[in-house]
Amino acid sequence: MRISTSRQAKYVATALATALSLSTLTACGGSGSGGSDAKSLKMWTFKQSHVKALRNAAKEFKKETGISVSIEAFTPEETYMTKVQSAAKTGDLPDVLEVHSDGEDRVLGAAGIAVDLRDDYKGDWLNEIQRSVHESGLVTPQRFKKSQNKESSDNGIKEGARYSVPLTIGTFGIVYANKQKLADAGIKQPPKTWEDLIAALRATTKKDPKNGGLTTGLKARGPGLNWILQPLAFAQLGKKGYEDLWGKDKSADFGSPNGVKVLSQYNQLTPYWTPGTQSLDVDQSDQTFAQGKAAFDVGGTFTLAFLQQSGMNPDDVYAFGLPAPKSGAVPDRALAPMALTGITLSSASRQPDNAKNWMQFLSSKKVAAQFAQDATDLPATDLGADTAKALGPTLNSMVQSFKGTPETTYDPNLNQNFQSPGYEQNDVGDILADLSPLKRASVESTARKISNLNQSYWKAAGQ
Amino acid sequence: MTLQPTLPARVEKDRTTPPRSGPSRRRDSRYEALTGYLFVAPAVVLFLVMGLYTVGYGFTLSFAKWNGFAPNWEWVGLDNYKDLLWRDPVYAPRVRHAAANTIWVMVAAPVLTVVVSFPLAVLLNQVKRFQGVLRSVYFLPYVTSGVAVFFAWQYILQPDGAINSLLSGLGLGSLQQPQGWLGNPSTAMPTMIMITVWGHVPVAMLLYLTGLQGIDRSILEASELDGAGWWRTNMSVVWPLVRPITAIVLLLNLREALQGFQTFLVMTNGGPGDHTNVLGLEAYRLAFLKNLSPTLGLASALGWLLFAAALVLALINLRALRSKT
Numbered sequence: 001m002r003i004s005t006s007r008q009a010k011y012v013a014t015a016l017a018t019a020l021s022l023s024t025l026t027a028c029g030g031s032g033s034g035g036s037d038a039k040s041l042k043m044w045t046f047k048q049s050h051v052k053a054l055r056n057a058a059k060e061f062k063k064e065t066g067i068s069v070s071i072e073a074f075t076p077e078e079t080y081m082t083k084v085q086s087a088a089k090t091g092d093l094p095d096v097l098e099v100h101s102d103g104e105d106r107v108l109g110a111a112g113i114a115v116d117l118r119d120d121y122k123g124d125w126l127n128e129i130q131r132s133v134h135e136s137g138l139v140t141p142q143r144f145k146k147s148q149n150k151e152s153s154d155n156g157i158k159e160g161a162r163y164s165v166p167l168t169i170g171t172f173g174i175v176y177a178n179k180q181k182l183a184d185a186g187i188k189q190p191p192k193t194w195e196d197l198i199a200a201l202r203a204t205t206k207k208d209p210k211n212g213g214l215t216t217g218l219k220a221r222g223p224g225l226n227w228i229l230q231p232l233a234f235a236q237l238g239k240k241g242y243e244d245l246w247g248k249d250k251s252a253d254f255g256s257p258n259g260v261k262v263l264s265q266y267n268q269l270t271p272y273w274t275p276g277t278q279s280l281d282v283d284q285s286d287q288t289f290a291q292g293k294a295a296f297d298v299g300g301t302f303t304l305a306f307l308q309q310s311g312m313n314p315d316d317v318y319a320f321g322l323p324a325p326k327s328g329a330v331p332d333r334a335l336a337p338m339a340l341t342g343i344t345l346s347s348a349s350r351q352p353d354n355a356k357n358w359m360q361f362l363s364s365k366k367v368a369a370q371f372a373q374d375a376t377d378l379p380a381t382d383l384g385a386d387t388a389k390a391l392g393p394t395l396n397s398m399v400q401s402f403k404g405t406p407e408t409t410y411d412p413n414l415n416q417n418f419q420s421p422g423y424e425q426n427d428v429g430d431i432l433a434d435l436s437p438l439k440r441a442s443v444e445s446t447a448r449k450i451s452n453l454n455q456s457y458w459k460a461a462g463q
Numbered sequence: 464m465t466l467q468p469t470l471p472a473r474v475e476k477d478r479t480t481p482p483r484s485g486p487s488r489r490r491d492s493r494y495e496a497l498t499g500y501l502f503v504a505p506a507v508v509l510f511l512v513m514g515l516y517t518v519g520y521g522f523t524l525s526f527a528k529w530n531g532f533a534p535n536w537e538w539v540g541l542d543n544y545k546d547l548l549w550r551d552p553v554y555a556p557r558v559r560h561a562a563a564n565t566i567w568v569m570v571a572a573p574v575l576t577v578v579v580s581f582p583l584a585v586l587l588n589q590v591k592r593f594q595g596v597l598r599s600v601y602f603l604p605y606v607t608s609g610v611a612v613f614f615a616w617q618y619i620l621q622p623d624g625a626i627n628s629l630l631s632g633l634g635l636g637s638l639q640q641p642q643g644w645l646g647n648p649s650t651a652m653p654t655m656i657m658i659t660v661w662g663h664v665p666v667a668m669l670l671y672l673t674g675l676q677g678i679d680r681s682i683l684e685a686s687e688l689d690g691a692g693w694w695r696t697n698m699s700v701v702w703p704l705v706r707p708i709t710a711i712v713l714l715l716n717l718r719e720a721l722q723g724f725q726t727f728l729v730m731t732n733g734g735p736g737d738h739t740n741v742l743g744l745e746a747y748r749l750a751f752l753k754n755l756s757p758t759l760g761l762a763s764a765l766g767w768l769l770f771a772a773a774l775v776l777a778l779i780n781l782r783a784l785r786s787k788t
Contacts, residue, residue, distance in 0.1 A: 103754065221734065
């Protein structure tokens with residue numbers, strides 16, 4: 001009798017353990033539901049600074065349509081796409097995703113995760129958006145051709161498809177200067193040329209050697225190249241000379257006299273970096289600036305929102321596009337606004353029409369103007385005559401740096417057609433760091449190394 | 464002697480339990496076997512799904528090109544391995560550079576861990592009072608190790624951080640690092656090695672302490688009677704006796720140095736420049752930080768190369784252990 005009871009207990013325990021294990025496995029597998037129910041939508045973003053603005057917009061959307069939208073943020077940015085990737089595998093994608101424009105949207109399109117919006121995002125909806133970013137999210141013939149290379153991450157996209165609608169625009173290469181520190185160094189207005197910027201840095205670091213320098217997130221590897229060297233090189237060499245730096249022709253790339261020239265100019269910053277800038281990521285460097293530990297900070301239009309979140313008053317900073325050298329080919333160089341983030345309709349959405357209504361709602365003028373104020377960010381929607389009022393003085397001053405012709409405007413878009421497929425800016429950023437601020441390499445050897453790497457990319461791409 | 468108390472009990476049991484017939488015994492043994500299988504079933508199912516499937520998936524991925532999103536993998540055979548080892552003009556030099564840095568960590572971190580943890584364990588073993596408290600104190604780095612602590616280290620090592628302030632306060636201003644200890648390429652890697660050692664010493668010290676407490680007192684007394692002093696006893700008697708533990712400590716630290724990268728990711732991201740990039744970090748970058756390029760297969764291949772290296776090291780270590788003990 002005792003033996004039998006013991007056996008029963010063993011079987012019950014075993015059955016329980018098995019059931020528990022299997023239930024765990026089932027949980028790991030996910031429900032596969034995705035999307036949301038008929039009266040609610042889900043949207044994900046990677047921008048913490050957009051959450052409040054999107055939630056405010058969602059409240060208005062609910063008033064108008066009765067459909068609620070829940071907004072969730074997943075940070076840091078680097079992990080966001082991993083989250084999207086795993087959600088796609090388990091069928092847990094939301095209805096709408098905010099993504100980096102002109103890159104991630106096409107990768108999601110190629111994977112069948114982003115829906116082609118070409119039949120909806122046109123006419124009135126398209127005309128709500130600023131003309132300069134009308135091609136954002138669109139697979140142009142050039143983009144389609146580039147995607148055909150097997151090294152391309154968006155291999156598989158369809159020509160003419162639209163995989164995202166721009167939500168915010170902006171640009172890189174925006175310099176923020178602490179007005180007080182400049183005033184303390186006897187500088188009354190923001191630098192207008194590269195030479196003025198170097199002179200201002202000399203003055204502020206002389207006044208305060210420890211906290212008077214320049215900072216940017218060099219630990220992130222790309223910013224020195226992408227936010228400073230590239231707009232500087234465009235202004236110095238003009239569009240053709242700039243594009244040739246990344247070309248297949250070794251005689252015109254970074255190893256050429258033109259390459260050496262722009263690297264020498266970039267090297268002028270070396271004495272003025274804030275100590276330890278090379279160990280700071282983008283957020284940390286912005287915090288350093290907001291805490292008064294640097295006189296200048298280089299970032300993008302999006303940096304202002306973070307500075308404000310870090311306790312800095314936007315009125316206490318000058319914000320301007322990275323100044324061009326006086327003797328450069330394009331002394332009045334402008335910075336092109338590009339779509340920074342876009343919204344994508346997920347193929348897992350069970351109510352795509354409601355999701356499209358929400359996306360179109362976000363593109364409307366009134367909602368976008370409120371979004372700009374709530375997020376301290378530039379919306380992609382054309383605000384027309386209300387632009388200055390909706391953006392406020394500091395954001396509006398950045399918009400001024402957008403005004404230029406195609407030949408005088410630097411386009412900071414990543415993965416440009418003149419660069420090789422598979423080009424990786426961070427690898428170039430590492431080489432550049434050895435020149436400045438680390439002083440581990442000369443201008444000439446840096447030029448040679450970047451040239452060799454550039455040629456390697458072309459070789460690896462089989463072109 | 465030790466069997467005596469149990470013997471009568473067994474005899475008593477044999478007397479009271481009636482002998483079982485053949486079919487009954489077989490039924491019992493079947494039940495027993497079935498029970499055993501059912502008990503291990505959850506673990507086996509979990510291993511098959513979470514372990515074997517994942518390992519198999521990762522291994523097959525190392526022969527493909529994929530960015531994590533595309534619907535199909537492109538099979539490339541051994542190309543990923545060839546590209547990493549010698550063929551690709553972009554990836555192969557990066558892997559070689561990261562391998563050189565990794566070798567530095569693999570040599571310095573285990574050796575320094577032994578150099579610090581063995582004397583610490585010997586001293587701790589001789590402390591008569593507060594041994595438990597001290598053991599807990601020295602074990603703290605292991606318990607607290609994590610992303611938050613690595614961030615704390617980052618602040619301590621900054622130009623205006625605690626280390627530079629301390630040096631200045633001690634009148635050793637010339638040793639300060641104006642760019643921070645992680646901002647200077649010459650000090651970044653040694654600093655990272657020191658922090659790795661800081662994280663590894665507690666476990667190593669505990670292992671040594673366990674070994675030291677297992678040494679027969681009579682051996683130590685014999686060496687004292689033979690006239691050996693403290694130094695000679697520890698170097699000529701204790702050290703050889705704890706050699707198997709040293710082998711384990713070295714093996715654990717070698718594996719961690721070869722495959723670990725979290726500290727590097729959080730504290731330096733491989734920088735400044737690319738001066739602290741290690742193989743584990745390079746695999747992570749290939750997997751997740753390549754702007755969705757189809758490099759997951761390369762990351763997986765690098766992971767398997769690291770596994771192969773770890774396996775070789777483990778075999779060498781086992782061999783060394785067998786011959787010395």
